């Protein structure tokens with residue numbers, strides 16, 4: 001339990017229906033009473049947890065600042081595990097700011113980013129992976145991202161607990177043979193080997209599933225490229241279902257990089273339209289072309305647009321030869337037109353091995369196929385994960401991989417090194433795994449995790 005009580009605005013700043021100020025800490029319900037006038041006459045301290053009380057927040061002189069609804073949650077039955085008060089003000093910047101100011105005047109401290117969730121973790125309400133799931137829920141960009149984060153909040157990382165149990169069992173066997181050799185005899189290396197191998201299998205399954213699902217949290221960048229006038233901006237607009245980029249038949253209209261987000265089969269996709277790549281004297285267009293080349297290099301996937309009614313030119317091939325083919329989809333556009341100047345033979349010769357889709361930015365033709373190709377290419381190389389619904393972040397992945405290396409090292413040296421040395425790896429693996437739930441995590445790592453949160457969470 002912490003000594004001080006904290007306060008923060010938990011809703012986004014600006015105008016809205018309501019603004020919620022959240023307070024947490026020992027005795028905070030009694031503290032708020034000093035600035036709260038209940039409409040019913042019943043003091044907050046007499047109210048039970050999970051109740052709402054209508055009233056007013058008062059200034060120093062006892063004047064009403066705003067009419068509010070105050071929710072109280074009593075320790076330990078609250079998000080943080082402490083007494084929590086949520087003041088629902090009218091959602092304007094002045095009422096919210098003045099009510100928050102009053103809370104600070106009566107001794108509360110402004111909360112750090114993520115401090116409510118950090119307290120929840122330190123008070124044992126959530127483990128670290130659950131705390132991290134909170135931020136993933138807030139930032140989820142697709143339904144699947146949300147579902148995976150919710151599962152994590154509900155303790156879906158339990159499979160890691162099972163692996164920890166296995167490592168604990170291995171460590172117990174190793175320790176027992178070192179500490180009580182007479183009673184338990186020599187270490188049975190065959191038994192340890194098979195236990196380590198099973199642990200490694202389970203761990204690999206978690207890592208595989210986590211990597212496969214990574215994309216649902218992180219999303220990908222898809223860059224639309226091509227020479228001027230092939231229909232890049234039209235495709236962007238059609239995918240976004242809004243007029244974001246200017247479309248004209250004048251080459252060189254898009255001079256800057258334009259981007260927005262879409263949801264492709266539950267994968268958050270940042271879709272980026274680039275200036276048409278061509279040699280140009282125009283200074284502004286040149287800057288656009290350079291910027292485009294840069295985003296193309298950083299793209300997870302590239303969609304090279306060809307104009308089906310115009311034919312393949314040297315300009316198209318120049319772009320094609322300068323991009324990574326492993327991440328490429330070719331979209332032959334303007335297929336709605338009668339005029340067809342690109343033959344299938346030409347495509348298969350020039351773009352051998354590349355995924356080719358025929359379509360039209362004007363009629364949405366080929367879009368389903370384009371979405372399927374994006375999903376397929378993103379998940380390519382990601383191994384099937386037996387339906388394991390787990391999402392891991394970079395920190396967790398790194399810990400899992402370190403744990404795997406320690407188990408592999410233990411397996412490799414089993415029987416060749418002293419049991420003492422063996423236990424360095426086996427205990428190390430257990431400790432590394434503990435970083436995921438937060439059992440063994442260092443203070444500075446905690447600080448880094450929670451500083452990624454928003455204020456008020």
Ligand code: GDP
Pocket residue numbers: 226227228229230231232233234235246247248249251252253254276333334335336337359360361362363
């Ligand atoms: P960008 O320079 O590559 O971004 O090309 P734009 O999107 O500005 O399109 C250039 C011209 O081609 C415009 O006149 C569009 O209306 C036209 N256009 C784009 N896509 C299609 C399509 O699928 N079919 C037809 N018929 N015209 C298209």
